[in-house]
Amino acid sequence: MNHPEEADILKVENLNVRYGDFHAVKNISFSVKRGEIFGLLGPNGAGKTSTLSVLEGLLKPDSGIVIVDGFPAHKNSLRARASMGVQLQSTSFQPELTVSQILQLYAGIYGVSMSDENLSAILKDINLDDASTKKFSQLSGGQQQRVSLVIATIHNPRLVLLDEPTTGLDPQSRRQLWERIEAIREKGHAVLLTTHSMEEAEAVCDRIGIIDRGQVITIDTPQALIEKHKNDPEVIRVSRRGKITLEDVFIALTGTAIRV
Amino acid sequence: METIIPKTSTVLLSLLRADYRTQWSNRRSVVLSVLVPAVILISWKDIVDKIGGAFALSTCITVGLMSIGLMGYSNSIARDRDKGVFQRLRVAPVPSWTIMVSRLLVQLTMILIVTLAVFIVGYYFDHITISPGGYALAFLAALVGGAVYLSLGQVIVGLIKNPETIQSTTRLVYFAFIMIGMLGEFGILGKELQQDVHWSPYGVVKSLLSASLQPGQWKSETLTTLAITISYSLAFATLGIRWFKWNSR
Numbered sequence: 001m002n003h004p005e006e007a008d009i010l011k012v013e014n015l016n017v018r019y020g021d022f023h024a025v026k027n028i029s030f031s032v033k034r035g036e037i038f039g040l041l042g043p044n045g046a047g048k049t050s051t052l053s054v055l056e057g058l059l060k061p062d063s064g065i066v067i068v069d070g071f072p073a074h075k076n077s078l079r080a081r082a083s084m085g086v087q088l089q090s091t092s093f094q095p096e097l098t099v100s101q102i103l104q105l106y107a108g109i110y111g112v113s114m115s116d117e118n119l120s121a122i123l124k125d126i127n128l129d130d131a132s133t134k135k136f137s138q139l140s141g142g143q144q145q146r147v148s149l150v151i152a153t154i155h156n157p158r159l160v161l162l163d164e165p166t167t168g169l170d171p172q173s174r175r176q177l178w179e180r181i182e183a184i185r186e187k188g189h190a191v192l193l194t195t196h197s198m199e200e201a202e203a204v205c206d207r208i209g210i211i212d213r214g215q216v217i218t219i220d221t222p223q224a225l226i227e228k229h230k231n232d233p234e235v236i237r238v239s240r241r242g243k244i245t246l247e248d249v250f251i252a253l254t255g256t257a258i259r260v
Numbered sequence: 261m262e263t264i265i266p267k268t269s270t271v272l273l274s275l276l277r278a279d280y281r282t283q284w285s286n287r288r289s290v291v292l293s294v295l296v297p298a299v300i301l302i303s304w305k306d307i308v309d310k311i312g313g314a315f316a317l318s319t320c321i322t323v324g325l326m327s328i329g330l331m332g333y334s335n336s337i338a339r340d341r342d343k344g345v346f347q348r349l350r351v352a353p354v355p356s357w358t359i360m361v362s363r364l365l366v367q368l369t370m371i372l373i374v375t376l377a378v379f380i381v382g383y384y385f386d387h388i389t390i391s392p393g394g395y396a397l398a399f400l401a402a403l404v405g406g407a408v409y410l411s412l413g414q415v416i417v418g419l420i421k422n423p424e425t426i427q428s429t430t431r432l433v434y435f436a437f438i439m440i441g442m443l444g445e446f447g448i449l450g451k452e453l454q455q456d457v458h459w460s461p462y463g464v465v466k467s468l469l470s471a472s473l474q475p476g477q478w479k480s481e482t483l484t485t486l487a488i489t490i491s492y493s494l495a496f497a498t499l500g501i502r503w504f505k506w507n508s509r
Contacts, residue, residue: 058351058507082264097285104278105277112264158263
């Protein structure tokens with residue numbers, strides 16, 4: 001049932017997540033197409049992590065449907081997980097394992113055969129050919145993110161989920177990671193990423209979904225969002241530099257109050 | 261781009277390879293699991309004739325099993341859960357049970373290594389010799405007894421989320437088991453406690469091992485001990501699995 005090229009790779013319909021009395025995700029629906037980078041933005045506590053946890057299979061929703069590459073995740077979770085690659089926000093691997101051992105582990109887990117040549121090629125591609133015997137904890141933040149990203153795509157998945165992939169990176173590493181994410185798109189993968197960086201969302205994402213208080217407020221391209229809201233009085237009020245940015249639109253839509 | 265669902269056997273093999281590598285990197289903890297029983301065994305050199313070889317070996321293997329289940333297993337699970345290692349594995353197409361089975365298989369190997377080490381120390385330092393059948397049965401009994409402490413470790417990581425609290429709790433339980441178990445068994449803490457210790461997780465594992473080392477003396481009470489040992493494992497495992505959360509947050 002692998003679907004044709006134009007089909008949505010990820011489809012989320014009427015998703016609801018509750019923690020006791022707290023309704024964290026309220027009827028969220030969106031889709032991500034093949035070859036698209038979709039950004040899920042929202043302030044802290046907006047419901048991004050809960051939504052992503054459901055997609056990753058770590059959290060069971062109260063209701064709603066998640067379809068990955070044509071397969072309902074609730075009915076066939078293994079196939080859904082095999083169709084996606086995931087980079088978690090705080091990815092950690094066994095600290096005793098070296099970079100090449102971690103790659104071998106995940107290649108095995110995803111059913112990918114990994115010869116020594118393949119391993120060397122992958123390490124060379126992420127500029128870590130000298131670090132194959134280093135332990136993950138010995139790598140810099142940028143190097144760790146590159147390893148995490150290569151593991152997320154080691155099985156050539158149709159959908160890649162990236163949870164705040166550039167948090168804590170210096171500008172050089174961030175730029176490099178953006179290029180890698182764009183390269184993933186070029187290969188035809190669909191990418192869903194969450195980020196707090198509006199600069200990143202504007203630079204990388206084809207479409208953006210802004211969620212707040214568990215609900216999707218708007219979904220559009222970054223430029224269309226700016227264009228649509230540039231004359232809103234609230235957007236003009238929060239604008240700091242005269243030129244309306246995605247961040248101004250985001251703050252105007254989600255409010256200026258700091259969320260915990 | 262074809263979606264591949266890996267075979268469970270392939271997944272399990274990959275996990276096992278990684279877990280054995282991790283264990284190999286932590287060989288110091290294995291040495292520590294062997295060290296305490298070895299020190300006890302060597303220090304008993306002069307009284308082995310009085311207390312009996314089976315008593316000495318079974319006590320020391322029990323101490324080693326406690327160390328593996330309570331200190332080694334539970335602390336490694338607590339650390340990896342806290343660091344998000346399990347969450348990373350669980351977003352892959354991996355049945356959750358394979359993650360735990362792989363960890364447990366590594367611990368069962370550790371149990372066999374510690375048991376073997378105790379036999380070697382007992383032979384060289386205390387000149388304790390057991391029949392081949394006794395050795396074979398004792399290895400099996402060590403696996404059954406080790407399951408009690410592994411599942412008890414599972415209960416602790418099920419009840420407590422913070423890895424530091426788990427570490428201090430497991431140490432406390434480990435030392436309490438050794439002190440109350442050994443002193444109680446010798447009758448130093450009173451007759452009533454001696455009886456309680458006999459049917460405690462410490463007592464039944466030790467008795468099972470002791471009986472296994474002397475297959476000729478296997479009696480109906482040993483079967484009761486075996487049944488209670490298995491019951492402890494099942495009860496602890498049920499609670500430990502039910503309470504366990506993959507995420508510490």
